[in-house]
Amino acid sequence: MRIALTATCLGDVMFPQAPRATALLLERLGHEVFFPERQACCGQMHVNTGYLDEAVPVVRNHVEAFSPVLDGEWDAIVVPSGSCTGSVRHQQGMVCRRAGLDDLARTADAVAAKTYELSELLVDVLGVTDVGAYFPHRVTYHPTCHSLRMLHVGDKPLRLLRAVEGIDLVELPAAESCCGFGGTFALKNAETSTAMLADKMTHVKATGAEVLTAGDASCLMHIGGGLSRIRAGVRTLHLAEILASTKDAPAPVAAGATDGSAR
Amino acid sequence: MTRTFLGLPVRRGARTLPDDVAHPGGHGTSASAGRASDAFGDVPHPDAPLRWGDAFPDAARVALQNTQLRRNLAHATSTIRTKRAAVVGEVPDWEALRDAGSAIKTDVMARLPELLEELERNVVARGGVVHWARDADEANRIVADLVKAKGVDEVVKVKSMATQETGLNEALAAEGIAAYETDLAELIVQLADDMPSHILVPAIHRNRAEIREIFLARMGDAPPDLSDVPRELAMAARAHLRRKFLSAKVAISGANFGVADTGTLTVVESEGNGRMCLTLPETLITVMGIEKVVPTYTDLEVFLQLLPRSSTGERMNPYTSLWTGVTPGDGPQEFHLVLLDNGRTDVLADEVGRAALHCIRCSACLNVCPVYERVGGHAYGSVYPGPIGAILTPQLTKASGGLSGHDDPNASLPYASTLCGACYEVCPVKIDIPSILVELRAREVDADRGRPTGWGAAMKAASFVMSDARRFGLAGRAAGLGRVVAGSSGRISTLPPPASGWTRSRDLPAPAQQTFRDWWRDRPVDEPRTEGGERP
Numbered sequence: 001m002r003i004a005l006t007a008t009c010l011g012d013v014m015f016p017q018a019p020r021a022t023a024l025l026l027e028r029l030g031h032e033v034f035f036p037e038r039q040a041c042c043g044q045m046h047v048n049t050g051y052l053d054e055a056v057p058v059v060r061n062h063v064e065a066f067s068p069v070l071d072g073e074w075d076a077i078v079v080p081s082g083s084c085t086g087s088v089r090h091q092q093g094m095v096c097r098r099a100g101l102d103d104l105a106r107t108a109d110a111v112a113a114k115t116y117e118l119s120e121l122l123v124d125v126l127g128v129t130d131v132g133a134y135f136p137h138r139v140t141y142h143p144t145c146h147s148l149r150m151l152h153v154g155d156k157p158l159r160l161l162r163a164v165e166g167i168d169l170v171e172l173p174a175a176e177s178c179c180g181f182g183g184t185f186a187l188k189n190a191e192t193s194t195a196m197l198a199d200k201m202t203h204v205k206a207t208g209a210e211v212l213t214a215g216d217a218s219c220l221m222h223i224g225g226g227l228s229r230i231r232a233g234v235r236t237l238h239l240a241e242i243l244a245s246t247k248d249a250p251a252p253v254a255a256g257a258t259d260g261s262a263r
Numbered sequence: 264m265t266r267t268f269l270g271l272p273v274r275r276g277a278r279t280l281p282d283d284v285a286h287p288g289g290h291g292t293s294a295s296a297g298r299a300s301d302a303f304g305d306v307p308h309p310d311a312p313l314r315w316g317d318a319f320p321d322a323a324r325v326a327l328q329n330t331q332l333r334r335n336l337a338h339a340t341s342t343i344r345t346k347r348a349a350v351v352g353e354v355p356d357w358e359a360l361r362d363a364g365s366a367i368k369t370d371v372m373a374r375l376p377e378l379l380e381e382l383e384r385n386v387v388a389r390g391g392v393v394h395w396a397r398d399a400d401e402a403n404r405i406v407a408d409l410v411k412a413k414g415v416d417e418v419v420k421v422k423s424m425a426t427q428e429t430g431l432n433e434a435l436a437a438e439g440i441a442a443y444e445t446d447l448a449e450l451i452v453q454l455a456d457d458m459p460s461h462i463l464v465p466a467i468h469r470n471r472a473e474i475r476e477i478f479l480a481r482m483g484d485a486p487p488d489l490s491d492v493p494r495e496l497a498m499a500a501r502a503h504l505r506r507k508f509l510s511a512k513v514a515i516s517g518a519n520f521g522v523a524d525t526g527t528l529t530v531v532e533s534e535g536n537g538r539m540c541l542t543l544p545e546t547l548i549t550v551m552g553i554e555k556v557v558p559t560y561t562d563l564e565v566f567l568q569l570l571p572r573s574s575t576g577e578r579m580n581p582y583t584s585l586w587t588g589v590t591p592g593d594g595p596q597e598f599h600l601v602l603l604d605n606g607r608t609d610v611l612a613d614e615v616g617r618a619a620l621h622c623i624r625c626s627a628c629l630n631v632c633p634v635y636e637r638v639g640g641h642a643y644g645s646v647y648p649g650p651i652g653a654i655l656t657p658q659l660t661k662a663s664g665g666l667s668g669h670d671d672p673n674a675s676l677p678y679a680s681t682l683c684g685a686c687y688e689v690c691p692v693k694i695d696i697p698s699i700l701v702e703l704r705a706r707e708v709d710a711d712r713g714r715p716t717g718w719g720a721a722m723k724a725a726s727f728v729m730s731d732a733r734r735f736g737l738a739g740r741a742a743g744l745g746r747v748v749a750g751s752s753g754r755i756s757t758l759p760p761p762a763s764g765w766t767r768s769r770d771l772p773a774p775a776q777q778t779f780r781d782w783w784r785d786r787p788v789d790e791p792r793t794e795g796g797e798r799p
Binding site: 007009011012013014015016017019020023035037038039040041043045046047048049050051052053054055057058060061065090091094098145146148149150176177178180181182183184185186187188189190191192193194195196197221222224225226228229 | 319320323324327333633634637638677678679680681682683684685687688698701703704705706707708709718719722723725726727728729730731732734735738739742754756761762764765767768769770771772774775777778779780782783784
């Protein structure tokens with residue numbers, strides 16, 4: 001399958017290991033991966049902060065970068081993020097329509113229909129749960145709010161993780177409660193966000209896991225930032241990194257817990 | 264700000280009742296008595312129940328420090344959440360019921376005027392009297408005049424959000440009429456001179472030790488050896504209230520539903536206090552928000568399944584009272600229905616925001632909200648807290664000619680959410696609260712466009728950078744300079760405002776040495792399975 005990759009703005013600049021792992025994983029499974037270089041950001045940050053006019057050019061750029069999918073250039077678009085996929089699927093059309101750009105809205109909706117979050121692409125489109133990964137570590141999984149409640153990915157990420165060789169997957173207590181990130185919520189309501197984060201970290205620590213994983217780099221940045229601050233000794237890894245990990249090319253768990261350095 | 268004996272802010276005029284004030288003993292009683300005499304005759308600001316206190320982030324900051332509140336709320340909300348999940352999970356057609364509830368409400372909003380007129384016709388035909396109130400003041404005036412016409416100076420009340428919203432108790436107090444709340448939790452709130460912090464469980468922020476303290480200090484006939492055993496507390500309240508039920512000539516209620524095709528009103532409650540109020544007094548006055556009308560009697564089938572499971576986590580509601588006009592020789596012989604607008608028509612005119620009027624006040628969204636669970640209801644500065652309050656309150660107050668823009672504390676409410684979506688998932692009538700929150704944020708931003716702000720400038724700059732791959736690529740490389748700030752640890756622990764809000768409790772990883780974009784471009788072209796596409 002010919003798959004176009006959305007790196008996401010955060011993934012491109014702050015956490016390139018997530019889109020990198022996504023590309024390597026899909027290639028390992030025998031697919032062709034393309035990176036449409038015109039892409040930048042889906043516009044979610046602007047939308048969720050209320051800056052819908054400012055979101056329009058960002059959304060337009062995203063839609064135009066990926067619209068070749070409608071001409072058969074690629075078979076599908078993959079996004080290693082639940083919340084970016086959610087924004088593409090549920091917000092981009094609304095932003096365009098609100099600005100009176102009905103044609104763009106229709107294109108956005110059509111592109112969105114070809115857009116999949118990573119676990120959706122793997123399980124629903126490619127029909128695979130065992131991706132041949134090897135990751136001999138104790139791991140707990142945080143289902144991010146938007147993947148859970150906007151996309152309804154359900155247990156797809158867990159099915160993928162359970163099939164990983166060597167993994168010790170432990171359940172996260174109160175897993176479905178929000179970590180408190182919420183984009184600019186973490187700044188505008190920093191104290192409330194921290195109160196939510198504190199409870200999430202307590203649950204993560206209770207699992208005894210050495211790795212916390214999720215399908216969103218943003219939520220991992222938040223929980224990971226808190227865990228790093230208290231020197232919790234828990235590393236955050238994107239779901240794609242664990243799925244991309246093999247005996248020959250293991251995901252680096254020994255490096256600094258939140259270090260985004262290239263490998 | 265004046266504080267009550269338990270440290271809670273006093274919001275409005277005295278709610279302490281004459282015979283309770285006279286009760287000696289209990290610390291803080293003399294202070295509250297003084298306040299009561301000052302406040303009597305005070306007409307509270309009609310907007311106050313929907314707009315009080317500080318903006319949400321500031322109010323939340325204070326609430327978060329209240330460890331007792333945090334503990335009480337965490338315990339109470341998780342208990343209700345678990346109960347709800349269990350009884351919802353056992354209904355095979357729950358999603359179909361939600362769809363039905365949503366569809367009925369959408370239909371109601373599409374033809375609200377005709378349904379209200381139909382309701383009026385049928386209530387009048389069955390011997391009731393219908394009054395129309397444009398706003399809180401008008402509703403309070405109508406009710407006060409009706410009570411005075413009966414020549415009484417005290418009334419019993421069934422818990423009602425509509426009358427909380429209008430500040431009816433304070434308005435009646437100003438007319439020399441004492442209104443006794445008969446719902447146990449509402450009674451606790453009233454005795455404590457407090458504000459409700461939850462739609463369904465107004466005293467959710469109290470634990471039993473606090474309730475015992477309140478009863479001993481403020482409830483005139485509380486037994487002096489009262490313990491904090493829930494059963495004993497309930498028995499004390501029951502004895503206290505029974506006297507009121509038997510002596511009251513006038514009762515005031517809200518309504519969960521008003522059925523247009525029969526003129527039937529409905530109150531759904533759990534304690535039997537509502538049944539007492541609705542049947543014993545000679546006169547019944549019901550204040551109902553105009554959005555509570557449903558087209559037909561059979562529509563109750565849907566809502567009486569949705570409501571109890573969503574609100575209290577019960578399969579069936581304990582006391583469901585339905586009455587139609589006046590029945591000679593049975594129940595109140597005089598019935599008045601006050602239909603309250605108070606901003607609702609303006610909300611209805613809003614294509615996106617009107618879904619907030621679908622709310623049946625079950626409070627499931629409060630119980631699952633991770634923000635509400637930490638800060639409690641008072642931080643929202645409205646009788647409607649939590650997710651539904653965050654979309655309803657700003658719409659109701661803006662419509663009623665209130666402030667808008669950055670200097671209105673209610674303008675901060677749409678931001679009081681991480682958009683986690685838990686509220687939408689449990690809403691029995693499928694109100695898409697996160698989407699409405701986003702829309703209201705956009706309205707706040709648009710209303711504030713004339714004023715230069717840091718956020719506005721940052722968002723404009725970000726829009727410029729993030730709408731173009733070349734500019735974004737350059738910015739990504741520049742961000743790599745953040746590695747200097749991070750130093751050898753690879754983590755950033757202090758940043759200037761507003762990012763300091765982040766680094767006060769979280770590190771930020773150093774930006775990547777090489778962006779994904781650059782890594783992709785620099786990848787050897789002859790690597791297997793990476794040919795073609797847009798790669799050079």
